[in-house]
Amino acid sequence: MLSKLLLPHRFKKWGWVILLIFIPLGVIVDCSNLQFPLLSFRLPWIPVDPFTGGRVNFTNTLAALGLILGFLLVAFSREAHEDEYVAHVRLESLLWAVLVNYILLAVTDIFLYGSGFLEVMVYNMFTPLVLFIARFHLVLYGPKNQMAHEK
Amino acid sequence: MKNNLRVERAILNITQEELSRRIGVSRQTIHSIESGKYIPSVLLALKLAREFGKAVETFFQLEAGE
Numbered sequence: 015m016l017s018k019l020l021l022p023h024r025f026k027k028w029g030w031v032i033l034l035i036f037i038p039l040g041v042i043v044d045c046s047n048l049q050f051p052l053l054s055f056r057l058p059w060i061p062v063d064p065f066t067g068g069r070v071n072f073t074n075t076l077a078a079l080g081l082i083l084g085f086l087l088v089a090f091s092r093e094a095h096e097d098e099y100v101a102h103v104r105l106e107s108l109l110w111a112v113l114v115n116y117i118l119l120a121v122t123d124i125f126l127y128g129s130g131f132l133e134v135m136v137y138n139m140f141t142p143l144v145l146f147i148a149r150f151h152l153v154l155y156g157p158k159n160q161m162a163h164e165k
Numbered sequence: 166m167k168n169n170l171r172v173e174r175a176i177l178n179i180t181q182e183e184l185s186r187r188i189g190v191s192r193q194t195i196h197s198i199e200s201g202k203y204i205p206s207v208l209l210a211l212k213l214a215r216e217f218g219k220a221v222e223t224f225f226q227l228e229a230g231e
Contacts (some may be wrong), residue, residue, distance in 0.1 A: 097190040
């Protein structure tokens with residue numbers, strides 16, 4: 015069973031906390047090219063060039079890693095009550111997210127070029143997880159399922 | 166496949182929440198079975214039948230063409 019790969023439920027709230035921090039950071043980094051001076055490093059595997067001296071700034075990398083960690087924790091933590099229907103919705107949502115992601119990617123491949131396409135590819139690091147999380151929670155907890163007092 | 170779980174549950178006069186608690190599944194599972202969105206596993210179908218004290222065929226029937 016795939017559910018053996020899932021994290022305990024308590025990790026989910028930590029995922030949301032991490033996303034609360036890193037989504038604003040990611041948006042700011044993307045829009046304003048924010049770079050924290052303290053996060054400028056010389057990495058041994060980066061070739062030295064006369065313009066940067068081989069130094070890279072880790073701000074956007076930190077933002078990306080934080081977002082990936084947050085989305086993974088939210089997406090792959092168990093629900094409070096995990097049963098066969100939840101597992102079914104999880105698998106269905108994973109298939110849907112991958113399919114929709116590649117359809118969107120194909121469309122952007124046709125209509126976007128150059129820096130615009132690269133921008134989309136950056137967002138594409140996260141869209142499969144975002145789509146999965148959105149659909150999974152919408153199916154489980156969305157309006158059609160909110161009949162808590164149905165008799 | 167069609168089911169009349171909602172009718173049988175109404176006969177017992179229990180909520181989806183109560184039935185889900187008795188069976189050991191989430192309320193969303195009961196709701197999705199009743200609305201035909203989800204076909205339960207054999208295990209879950211047998212648990213439901215045991216809870217109501219009736220045969221599985223009482224709740225679940227194949228439709229024409231299945």
